[in-house]
Amino acid sequence: MSKNQDYTPVDQIVVSLAREINDYESCYTGIAIPSAVVAVQLARMTHAPNLQFFYGGYWINPDFDVDLFTIMTDTEAFIESISKAQGFSYLSQLYQYWEGPKHTLSFGFIRPAQIDQFGNINNSVIGDPKHPKFRFPGGAAAGDIINTCSRVIAYIPRQDTRTFVPNVDFITGKGSSLEWRKNIGLHNYQGIRSIVTDLAVLEFNPRNEKMCVRSIHEFSTVEEVQENTGFDLEIPSDVPITQAPTQEEMEILQTRADPLEIRNFDSRNR
Amino acid sequence: MAVIGTVEDLVKRVITPNKKISFGGAALFLKPMEVVREIIRQGIKELEIYTLIGDLDIDLLLGVNAVKELHSSYVGLPMVGMAKHFRNAIEKEQSVIFKEWTELSMVRAFQAGAMGTPAIMLRSLLGSDLVKLREDFEEVTYGGKEYIQVPAIVPDLAIVHAYAADKNGNVYYPKHHALDEFSTLPAHCAKELFVTVEKVITNEEGRKLIQQGQATMFSSIDTDFIAETPKGAWPSGFPPFYASDMGHIMTYSGMSQMPETFEIYLQEYVFGTQEAENR
Numbered sequence: 001m002s003k004n005q006d007y008t009p010v011d012q013i014v015v016s017l018a019r020e021i022n023d024y025e026s027c028y029t030g031i032a033i034p035s036a037v038v039a040v041q042l043a044r045m046t047h048a049p050n051l052q053f054f055y056g057g058y059w060i061n062p063d064f065d066v067d068l069f070t071i072m073t074d075t076e077a078f079i080e081s082i083s084k085a086q087g088f089s090y091l092s093q094l095y096q097y098w099e100g101p102k103h104t105l106s107f108g109f110i111r112p113a114q115i116d117q118f119g120n121i122n123n124s125v126i127g128d129p130k131h132p133k134f135r136f137p138g139g140a141a142a143g144d145i146i147n148t149c150s151r152v153i154a155y156i157p158r159q160d161t162r163t164f165v166p167n168v169d170f171i172t173g174k175g176s177s178l179e180w181r182k183n184i185g186l187h188n189y190q191g192i193r194s195i196v197t198d199l200a201v202l203e204f205n206p207r208n209e210k211m212c213v214r215s216i217h218e219f220s221t222v223e224e225v226q227e228n229t230g231f232d233l234e235i236p237s238d239v240p241i242t243q244a245p246t247q248e249e250m251e252i253l254q255t256r257a258d259p260l261e262i263r264n265f266d267s268r269n270r
Numbered sequence: 271m272a273v274i275g276t277v278e279d280l281v282k283r284v285i286t287p288n289k290k291i292s293f294g295g296a297a298l299f300l301k302p303m304e305v306v307r308e309i310i311r312q313g314i315k316e317l318e319i320y321t322l323i324g325d326l327d328i329d330l331l332l333g334v335n336a337v338k339e340l341h342s343s344y345v346g347l348p349m350v351g352m353a354k355h356f357r358n359a360i361e362k363e364q365s366v367i368f369k370e371w372t373e374l375s376m377v378r379a380f381q382a383g384a385m386g387t388p389a390i391m392l393r394s395l396l397g398s399d400l401v402k403l404r405e406d407f408e409e410v411t412y413g414g415k416e417y418i419q420v421p422a423i424v425p426d427l428a429i430v431h432a433y434a435a436d437k438n439g440n441v442y443y444p445k446h447h448a449l450d451e452f453s454t455l456p457a458h459c460a461k462e463l464f465v466t467v468e469k470v471i472t473n474e475e476g477r478k479l480i481q482q483g484q485a486t487m488f489s490s491i492d493t494d495f496i497a498e499t500p501k502g503a504w505p506s507g508f509p510p511f512y513a514s515d516m517g518h519i520m521t522y523s524g525m526s527q528m529p530e531t532f533e534i535y536l537q538e539y540v541f542g543t544q545e546a547e548n549r
Contacts, residue, residue: 031297032348058449073516078509091451095377099392124370129403135360137346137353140323141373144394148374174397184396185415265349 005219007245009198010035010267011253012217013155015245016196017109018043020153024050025106028094028149030141031056034262035155036109042249042257054105057094060087070260098148104188108149110142111266112156114168117211117231119176119192119204121146121154122168129170139172146173147186151193158268159197161230176204198268200225201242205234215242272439272493274470277502280495281308284427284464287316288338292380292423292460294430294453295506296323297348298514302429302466303327304502307540310334320423322376322452326506326522329353330540333532337366341423343373350519354526370400375420382422383459391417428460431503432487433511435467435496436476443487444510450487463488464495466502468511 007015017039021027025048029036037055044051044061053061062085070077082088097105112121113136123142127133146152156163174180176191195202195211199220205212212234216225218241226233245253253263273280285291285305295301306327309317315336321328324345331337332355345356359366371379374394382390391410395418401407408419430453434442443450457463465488471479480486505522507514525535 073507073513075507075509075511075513078513091455092377095374098374099394124400129399131364132361135357135368137356138342138344138370139372140344143372143398143400144374147394147396171397171399180397186393186396 005244007250008267009217009219009270010157010263011245011250012219012242013157013196013198013266014039014042014253014258014263015249016201016242017153017155018046018249019243020194020196021048021051021107023048026052026054026097028054028097028105028108028145029056030109033109033111033155035157035266036111036153038253038258038263039109042253045252045257046249054089054094054097057091058088059085060089061085098144105149107151107153108145110145110152110154110173110192112142112154112163112173114163114165115154115156115192115195115211116165116168116175117233118167118209119211120168120171121173121175121192122170123172124170126169143173146191147189150188151190153194153196154192155196155266157198157266158270159199159225160228164229164231166231177209178206179209198270199228202233210234212236213239215240217242218244272435272490272496274435274437274439274496274498277304277308277466277497277499278312280464280497281305281312281314284462284495285309285312285314285317287314288318290318290424290426291320292425292428292456293319293321293327294428294456295327295503296321296325296449296452298325298506298516298519299449300431300453300503300508301325301327301506302431302502303504303506304431304466304499305429305464305497306330309336310536310540320376320425320456322373322456324356325353326519329355329522329526332356332359332366333526334536335359335365339367339369341369341371341376343371343376347519347523349516350523354523355532369404371420372398372400375418376423377455379420379423380455380459382420383424384455385422387422389419389421391419393417395420423456423459425456425460427462427464428457429464429466430457431466431499431508433467433484433508434469434471434476434479435465435493436471436473438473439488439490439493439496440473440476440486441465441467441488441493441496442471442476442479442484444484449509450485454487457488457492462494463492464497465493466497466499468498468500468502468508470496470498
């Protein structure tokens, strides 16, 4: 698949996620989505130094370059992580940011197990919910984030027909229909606005609210993207190529944003 | 006044079949693991368990078929993999009723329980099929806006692990820890509270901890039962005192795949522990 390039698909995912972030925004990421965490750190070190970042419900603007695994297995690292953050929030503080009167966070990240053409996500079950064929661990906060952050950025480490389905068996979190959101009074919460995969960057066509391609990574092809999607994907004839990671981005990624390469937890063989 | 006893005696006394129990901790941190092991040693079954994020605690109990109904927003072994018995119990054996919540809705239901209000409204569940599966979740309109109303969670008993307890039952906790709310939320809504601690201390030592900057996590009014269980959260972690034992979690993950190896795990790490203590 890949040409002779000096970056991996995961590097492209991280860089593309980082580019979804604007300076002076506020955001939340959970603890178990490594590429999103690294993307936020990269954005803070490049174009978004004034981002307010809430990590895992505790750390505010963390400046540690250790991954959660290290924090969990090393109590020294845990303590150090506290001193290397601008603040430390309580769990209920975070929940207040989600639904309290201070309105909302600019965006949140999720990694759905399954997504459909309307942006509905499934982190619950495949098959009959009462007697499922496959039981996922559960959505944790994914279903909450989708309705409580102004917009949601999703990523899926491996795009294929099992993860991109016409209609999900079960809606853990409601999709991206702006019309539905307006009607139910969630107009301030736009749901998933962009999806980054190992093949492309996807979004939703405002005309029919269906998923479409925004850009295709330089190492993948239109055919490959369509083949790995379980429904007809609108692909513009002059589809743009995703901007590859720059040399500067790669250098910051490797030396400062993610020297421990935790992004590779999201690496999937193809 | 809290009763201070051994885990063995207190589990025998307060944990009975059909009890509705909430667990503190989350994501391989601060799970009341020694109580979980004692429940298995005593063969107590038919439990109804509530926990925000389930991991080894839930998977062990499901492995011995001790849970009849489970409420959580996620059950897995974070950073390691899926929880084998959780999947088995739902996909193959259908031996447990699993009620999935979102993290926020479960937190709000815990808070509602603590406030003494029978239900609470929130918006984050709008549009989710989780609502359709639940007879006790309701779509409501209030002030012209739509909400999902969820029932308060009021467990018979909460079980949490903490740092230290004095003789009066005041429970201490390192300040500014953030993980503590994973334990206070499921505790404050429960009718009774069972706390395992790293150590039982004197009231004077407790006062000294406060002077050193620790916080009173639970007062003697909150706590009903206290047992001293050094490293009682193991293999889940309790920073700054001990880390999550990820090596052990991986061992567990491997041994939980087959009934034969799981049996060996139980003999070694659940029944074996007590043996070691008796020696």
